[in-house]
Amino acid sequence: MSSTISTTAEENNDVWGGGNKPLNASYGKLMMWFFIVSDALTFSGFLAAYGFSRFKNIDAWPIADEVFTHFPFLHGVDAPMYYVALMTFILIFSSVTMVLAVDAGHHMQKGRVAFYMLLTIVGGAVFVGSQAWEWNNFIRGEYGAVETRGGQIYQFKSLETGKRVALDEFAIDLPSHRVQHESKNGIWYLDEGSLPTFTIEEVIAGFNANPDIVIKTEKIDETGHKIVLSREESLIKINQAVNVVEGANLINNEYGNRLFADFFFFITGFHGFHVFSGVVINIIIFFNVLIGTYERRGHYEMVEKVGLYWHFVDLVWVFVFTFFYLV
Amino acid sequence: MMENNTHKLEIFRGYLKFKSNQTKIWGVLIFLSIVTVIEVALGIVKPEILIENSFLRMKLINWIFIILTIVKAYYIMWDFMHLRDELRGLQASIVITLMFLIGYLAFILLVEGNYIFDVMYEGFVSWNF
Numbered sequence: 019m020s021s022t023i024s025t026t027a028e029e030n031n032d033v034w035g036g037g038n039k040p041l042n043a044s045y046g047k048l049m050m051w052f053f054i055v056s057d058a059l060t061f062s063g064f065l066a067a068y069g070f071s072r073f074k075n076i077d078a079w080p081i082a083d084e085v086f087t088h089f090p091f092l093h094g095v096d097a098p099m100y101y102v103a104l105m106t107f108i109l110i111f112s113s114v115t116m117v118l119a120v121d122a123g124h125h126m127q128k129g130r131v132a133f134y135m136l137l138t139i140v141g142g143a144v145f146v147g148s149q150a151w152e153w154n155n156f157i158r159g160e161y162g163a164v165e166t167r168g169g170q171i172y173q174f175k176s177l178e179t180g181k182r183v184a185l186d187e188f189a190i191d192l193p194s195h196r197v198q199h200e201s202k203n204g205i206w207y208l209d210e211g212s213l214p215t216f217t218i219e220e221v222i223a224g225f226n227a228n229p230d231i232v233i234k235t236e237k238i239d240e241t242g243h244k245i246v247l248s249r250e251e252s253l254i255k256i257n258q259a260v261n262v263v264e265g266a267n268l269i270n271n272e273y274g275n276r277l278f279a280d281f282f283f284f285i286t287g288f289h290g291f292h293v294f295s296g297v298v299i300n301i302i303i304f305f306n307v308l309i310g311t312y313e314r315r316g317h318y319e320m321v322e323k324v325g326l327y328w329h330f331v332d333l334v335w336v337f338v339f340t341f342f343y344l345v
Numbered sequence: 346m347m348e349n350n351t352h353k354l355e356i357f358r359g360y361l362k363f364k365s366n367q368t369k370i371w372g373v374l375i376f377l378s379i380v381t382v383i384e385v386a387l388g389i390v391k392p393e394i395l396i397e398n399s400f401l402r403m404k405l406i407n408w409i410f411i412i413l414t415i416v417k418a419y420y421i422m423w424d425f426m427h428l429r430d431e432l433r434g435l436q437a438s439i440v441i442t443l444m445f446l447i448g449y450l451a452f453i454l455l456v457e458g459n460y461i462f463d464v465m466y467e468g469f470v471s472w473n474f
Contacts, residue, residue, distance in 0.1 A: 041435040048435075055439055062447040066454045073458030077466070083388070103385040107378065114374045117425045121366050242396060322427075329425040333418055340414040344388045345407050 050323045054330045057292075061334050064285050065341050071277045078170075078236045080274035081244065082343045088155045102343050105148045106335065109293075112141025113332040116300075120325045123318025128307060131321060135304040138328065142297040149290045156282065159265030160184065162214070163272040164221055166258045171274050173234040174225070175246055183231055185262065189216040189224040214262040225256050236274040282342070289338055292331045299324055353429050356420070373424045380413050 040048065072079050083098040090101070119134035162185035163173045174183040194217055201209040216224075225231055233252040237245045247255060263272045271279035303324050312318045354369050355362040356376075363369035387395070387406060395406035423429040428436050 041438075042432050043435055051435070051439060055442060058443055059446060062443075062450060066447075066450045069451060070454040070458040073455050074461045074465075076459075076462050099385055099388050103381065106381055110374065110377055110381070113421070113425055114370055117370050118367065120427075121370065124366075326426055329421055332425070333421045336414055336417050336421065340384070340410050344384060344410045 044319060046319065046323050047326070050326045054326065057330065058334070061285075061288070061337070064281075064288065065337060068281045068285060068341065071275075071281065075275050075277070077238055078275060079238070080236070080278045081238075081242070084244075085156070085273045085278075086152070086343065087160075088152075090151065099343060101148070101152065102339060105145055105152075106339050108141055108145050108148065109332050109335050112138045112145065113329050115141060116325045116328045120318070120322045123312070123321045126313070126318070128310065128313050131312075131318060132304065132307045135300060135307060135321070139297055139300045139304060142293055142300065142328075146290055146293050146297065149286060149293070152286070153283075156279070157265050157267070159263075159272045161272065162186075162216075162262065162264040164218065164256075164259035165261040165263050165270055167260050169270070169276060171236050171263065171270075171272060172255065172259060173236075173244075173272070174231050175234045177230050177232055177249070182234070185216055185221055185224075185264070188228045188231055189220045190227060192217070192220050192223060194220075211267075214264045216262055218259055218262050221262055222256055222259065226253070285338055285342060289331070289334055292334065296324075296328050296331050300328065352427075356424065369424065373420050377417055377420060380417050384410060384413055 039045075043051070086102060087096050087098050088101060089095065089097040115134045115137040119131050119138060122130035122134060161173060161182045163171045165171055174185070174188070175181070176183045196213065196217060198213050199208065199210045201207065229249065231252075232249050233247045233255055235245045235247060235255075239245050261270070263270050265272060266279040266282075268280055268283065270276050273279065303320055306312065306320065307318075312320060352366045352369070354364070354366065356369070356373065361372065363372055387409060391406065395409065396404055398405050400408060422440075428439070
């Protein structure tokens with residue numbers, strides 16, 4: 019017999035009255051599995067679409083190690099992957115506290131269920147907060163880049179140190195009267211987003227004046243590294259740049275292919291929304307535990323069902339972690 | 346009411362047995378953590394031998410990542426989501442459905458993406474301007 023618990027105190031044993039449990043799982047649990055399977059297909063749709071776009075641009079896709087390099091309180095330190103790994107641990111740990119809550123529920127220990135539910139909620143909230151921090155860094159960007167008319171991203175690298183160079187380290191301040199166009203100043207239905215810190219002319223002038231800087235293209239060579247142009251090639255290519263890109267949005271991003279940021283926002287955003295709703299559901303169940311709803315009902319199956327959803331969120335993150343950050 | 350100690354308490358096909366469901370949970374956590382640490386370490390070190398060699402046109406390191414991910418997914422589903430305690434029929438109807446549909450979707454989209462790359466790469470139109 020399985021670890022499932024009977025749903026109601028007065029069991030209706032009539033087949034058509036719900037007494038017959040297909041696959042020995044209660045109605046609620048089975049429905050949660052239906053939802054999880056369909057939601058898993060939604061996520062695999064996202065990840066497969068990501069794979070499609072990546073295979074389509076296989077020779078020019080951002081390298082996750084070079085994009086996600088931040089860690090809290092370690093400013094300027096190149097820490098690829100550590101933060102996402104930490105987030106993975108946080109989520110796995112909150113999964114463990116959830117399963118401990120389910121286990122305590124099987125033993126009808128109200129206090130322990132509440133305690134572990136609380137830890138799970140805290141873990142989930144920390145994870146969502148971490149994701150917000152990650153988004154913040156991603157949107158803000160660090161170095162800045164320029165974009166060609168064809169939508170290619172050129173990043174800048176120092177020949178001397180071999181490290182990436184931020185735009186503000188070499189761009190020359192030129193007199194410019196270009197201000198952000200707001201709808202209140204002109205045609206009322208036209209406005210534009212905030213202007214980048216430097217104009218393209220300033221970046222190109224700074225680039226020409228600084229013989230140490232070369233262009234790092236978005237193309238990848240056979241060994242999996244980004245192709246860096248020589249100074250001579252860079253001087254020719256820089257003239258193709260038309261836009262300055264700082265950070266990321268849904269239209270362009272300084273990390274490389276435009277689709278990369280779109281998929282980042284959609285996949286981690288959709289997952290983050292799942293975590294957020296999981297936290298909300300967990301809070302509701304937590305209060306139900308506190309006021310003794312399940313104690314009176316005679317079983318804690320609701321905790322188990324919420325637990326299924328919570329573990330599923332963890333499961334999805336395991337895949338997102340692999341396919342977005344590792345592979 | 347059913348007994349509460351009906352959990353199956355062994356993992357790794359019986360090589361590792363636990364005394365209670367709680368110790369099993371902590372055991373699975375340790376195992377998942379070790380796997381994650383291996384993944385992250387490989388992702389940071391990137392050993393040359395795993396990057397230069399490939400199997401079925403995929404780098405060995407990516408094979409390792411994907412296999413370890415599936416291993417992690419197995420233990421999350423089997424031990425955290427209690428699928429180990431469910432009937433074979435329920436396990437099969439979840440896993441086979443997902444494996445078939447996701448495998449099919451991934452296969453068809455990746456082949457198509459690869460084809461579009463080839464068309465753009467070999468075509469006479471320049472995408473670099």
